[in-house]
Amino acid sequence: MDTKVIDSRTIEDGQTIKRRRECEFCNNRFTTFERRGTTELLVIKKDGTKELYERQKIKKALLLSFAKRNIDNANVENIINDLEYKWSSEANEISSQQI
Ligand SMILES: [Zn+2]
Incomplete structure (x- = not known):
């Protein structure tokens, strides 16, 4: 539920944001690809x-x-x-x- 964004960059011509996130509880790191809705x-x-x-x-x-x-x-x-x-x-x- 609560994550910290470590890094954020635009890919695919500005339509998608790639974010590196870290869980604030266990410090597990993962990547999300967020598209405009x-x-x-x-x-x-x-x-x-x-x-x-x-x-x-x-x-x-x-x-x-x-x-x-x-x-x-x-x-x-x-x-x-x-x-x-x-x-x-x-x-x-x-x-x-x-x-
Ligand atoms: Zn966690």
């Missing part, structure tokens, strides 16, 4: 309308803001994976402000 995330915009979440939009914005820093594509993919994982585990809707 079929439930799509909805973004609630300022005017109250909803649109389907688009990964590419976030990626574009992040790449722009990291342009002058030494953060590569793989890191950006990992950041987005972690955010998506967090967002979709809370609800299937999120406000654009929160994003």
